[in-house]
Amino acid sequence: MQGTKVVRPFPFFRAGQRASQPQLAKPILVLEDVYKFFRPDQPTLRGVDLSVERGEFVFITGPSGAGKSTLLKLVYRELRVDEGRVLFCGRDIARLTDKSIPFLRRNLGIVFQDFRIIDHWTVFENVAVALEIVSMPQRLIRSRVAEALERVGLAGRGPEQTSNLSGGEQQRVAVARAIVPEPALILADEPTGNLDPHLAIDILTLFEEINATGTTVLFATHDHSLISKRDHRLISIDDGRVSEAQQGLKHWQGSSGIHTLVG
């Protein structure tokens, strides 16, 4: 993890620079009174306020269609807020020009339910793509990819064809691709949605290990068996608003029960 320098042209993470003290003290992600409309009369997100500290592990939950994916898309600028601000490392993402979006995304690792890995590429190529886009030297790419594959439990599997891997292994490849540029923040949108319960726990544990090295993780899921097994901070989106518990489901203070919470 440490030692190798990362090229991060995004202003607050210039080449190999670690965040300065004042930046470290600030939350890594802040949402201020965020509104997102897909239909003019009915906002999908209404007045969302949220603050995520560096190094946190946060579950985002809520019924299907609540807006979990929408919230994450606002962070990686697939979507733009209609009102309010989204601050990543203190900078308003909504105000970024289209040209700067790639530099924002180089600070993020994104994992999806459907893996989004390229079948006809090898495992190595699927992971290496995250470094090739910043024109890293091949020698460095090889060592960093090997390291990332080792962290996700796929050591030495680089030359294999991705289409031959199992679902759980494919998702591990996707996680390796997300962590290989050493992003500050990982966004996982139902990464266990396509996996059986046993594998889901494995992948969750993998994200926790990544979190343990200092990377902030936002983990969206509506699988309440996963959430109930852990004591992470829990944010629930329902009817466009967020409510939260600082320490897992046990401490949930809302009047409604678990089932309305997770759908």
Add this chain to the structure above:
Amino acid sequence: MDVKSAITRARRGLREERRLYVVAVTSLAVAFICLGATLLGVTNLDAAATRWGQSGRITLFLKDDADPQDIAQLRVVLEGLADVDEVTHVTPTQARESFLEEADVGADLSSLPSEVFPASLEVALVQGVTRERSESIAMRLTQFRAVSDVESYGSWFQKLDNLLWGARMLAAGLAVLVMFCVVAVIGNTIRLAVARRRQEIEVMKLCGATNGFVRGPFVLEGMFQGFASSLLAILALLAGYLALHDSVDSTLAALTGSRVVFLGAWTLVAMLLGGAVIGAVGSAVSVRRYLAV
């Protein structure tokens, strides 16, 4: 833009979409062959016109009953002119022989009597005599008593000029047409390639690839298609030229005294570079359109 990575990815794209590109390059090569063939025509007409223009000559056809003394006098006058290089007297017998020899038309004409071939004076002009000058000399020579007719080949030159102009226009029109063809075919190929690589483009964008990074290989692939198809066309034309020029040459030499030439070096370079540039521009335009990034 990282050129090295773009080249690596373009090579992979060409490899993975082999069939698509083979079809595109082949059809573009046909378009380039049409253009190249027209240019070949222009080049040869141009070469012939230049050769004839330089070796100006006038033929004076003599009356059958011309007085030999008049003819001798005419020769003296002609040889005295500064523009005249050489004067040759061709008798009907000689004319018949050289006709039969050059025309190579078969036995049934060899029975032609030499009377049907008029005697003539072949006047070769010195190098650099303009066409206008040779016309005016010809005009003056008609007044001699022994002369029945003067051929200064002026109408020939006019016809050749018209032909040359027409061929040039055709080539220019074809060049424009081929340009559109290249842009359209490459645009379509790129559209298909983008659709097939939709998934990997999305992944690259999510990892933080810039638009330039994503577009780079497509532009290179377009450039390659343009270059490869013009190269293919040139090779096909060269093969055709090498196979045919021996037989065409002898016929042409008999008729016009000139030989077939291939496209000049600069024309070849222009075709190759033009193909590459139009290919790159065409794909850059269409990748912008189909890759709404």
